[in-house]
Amino acid sequence: MKKTILTVLAAMLLAVPAVQAQKVNKTAILAKIEKSDADVADAKKGAKSATWINRGKAFYEAALEPTKSLFVNMDAAMLKLAVGEPASKGSETVNDTEYTTWVYPYFTAYIKDNKLVTWKQTKHIMKGAAEKAIEAYNKAFELDPKAEAKAKEGLKQVADLCSQMGNVGIDAADYVGAAKAYALAYEAQTSPAYNEPNDALLYYAGYLYAVDGATNPKSFVKGAKYLNQALDKGYNDEDGSIYYYLFHCYYGQKAEKPEMVMKSKDVLLTGIEKFPKNERILEGLMQLYTAEQGVGDPADLIALIDKAIAENPTNIDLWFGRGRIFYALKNDDESIASFAKVVELQPDLFDGNYYLGLFYTIKADRMNEELNKKQYSSQDAYDADLKAVNDVYMAALPWLEKAYELKPGDPDTLEILKQLCFRLRDEEGMMEKYNKYNGLWKQAKGLE
Template identity: 30%
Template sequence: DTLAYFNAALSAENAGNLPKAIEYYTKVKDLNYPQPLLYNSLSSLYLQTGDTTAALNVILEGKSKYPDDFNILIAETNIYLASGQNEKAMANLQEAIEKDPTNPTIYYAIGVNYAQIDDIENAEKSYKKAVELRPDYFEANYNLGALYVNQAAMLLEEANALPFSQQAEYEALKKQANDKLSLSLPYLEKAIELDPSDRNTLLSLKEIYTRLEMYDKMKEVNELLNE
């Protein structure tokens, strides 16, 4: 009985018995239970056991039966992202945007994908779109701020590698780095507003305030870090 297997799968999953849950969900799937989310659940269980190949195979089977299901598309994309298959992930994300063009989570995922392949310009655009669509999106605010911080770090590294005789070039690069840090501030400050206890954001802000000589702000962050 399909429903009995489905209930048994749910019970096993809730009890943390992943092998049994996988066994019962597979039986339900093989009985052609007409529910797309079944494939997401089974794929997620395989991921929890570390079997990425089985997780992807289940999702692809679900996609062949439900080609227009948005949740299956996103689950497939997440597997590609987790396994570094950036081109396949990007193709799926572009398809997802066409289906749901105002979904900030998709733009965030696109930004992550671009950042992983060092396409900084498109990563920046995608994170900005995610923040525009959902201003209280912590991860998008943090990642956009971190993107600028990383650019600043690269500029400072380049500046510090210059010989002493190239002082003008050093100052120019240092100014560019500080400009990038200034760009990061609104997003990291928004991130800490959304999650005041996030230590990574606080440490980034401390470094930025120090470099930009914003000592009152630095003192506030130090107090939060020492709480």
């Protein structure tokens, strides 16, 4: 019996004709919108919240219809069943990844390993349909607060659709389109009938405009707008990068507005005070202080962070940031001293041990460069300087070995350890350590 049923099902599938092209019932949807236009123009019907709820549904359908069957990681075979055969196929590289592209009348699908990774909508039933849906649902609630539940349901659908558009826009490198979609999702969420805003959407929109600003400077203005709105709402991302992106939005406007240089400085100083461990904020500050006249002395950064440390001497993040600033200033001893404090405060912190060892090796590298530039008149003088260099290299070893104990198999730590031990191979026991760490490094890299 089971075999007979399966045979019948297989025959039914074979009998179903393949869909040859994407079908979007544009005429029917536009007819609904045209009817809605007439309804809202009618004094009696236009005063009813139900009329506006139906209008919201019509515009939402117009926004949704072209891509309603799509979802990320959809099998390519299922895509064909759901939407039909593409009009054409090709290939395109997006963010260093090559995709097979399937071109449909309303969108281009990006396929990788037989999965739909993302898509880019290329045609609309009606531009601005999502915005009009939001307006309609807001009007319905305005006319009758009892329509809140239906309006909220519709607004949530619009917000979810726009959030999805933002997500796929990022993967398709359509940063402006994604930014607009996130901003629109936020608009839907802040509508009176919904009023459950996710402030992270403002951050995403601002961040994406900041990214686009690298090729289109006008986007920096919009990026600053949304990032400031997010901060005004009390939003902060986990590591404080919002200040770094806002810095770029201000700094990117300096050609037309020179006063933006100091404004970008103020943003970074606010950011580093709250997130002293954020390396990008530190790098932004060093860029400003070294590239722009009149911004200030880099030593001001040290005074700022030392003041914060004096008030909170056991704050590991502050010591971490101090070490990074001194590294940027090429003051190896103070950088080492800062990370030594990090390790003192938290001995089993991987980053503390790793960076303390790393900065010892950086100091030794600089000493070695100077040694190679000098002209020596005696072997003894050379040997003395070489010993001083190797002593600093040797000082790095226990911290890097501790880092490896805390994070076994870490290829970056192993890379430094094997190079360090090879450098010190003439010292007692170092060749054995080199063989050990070189073997572990090969294992971590899958070379053995």
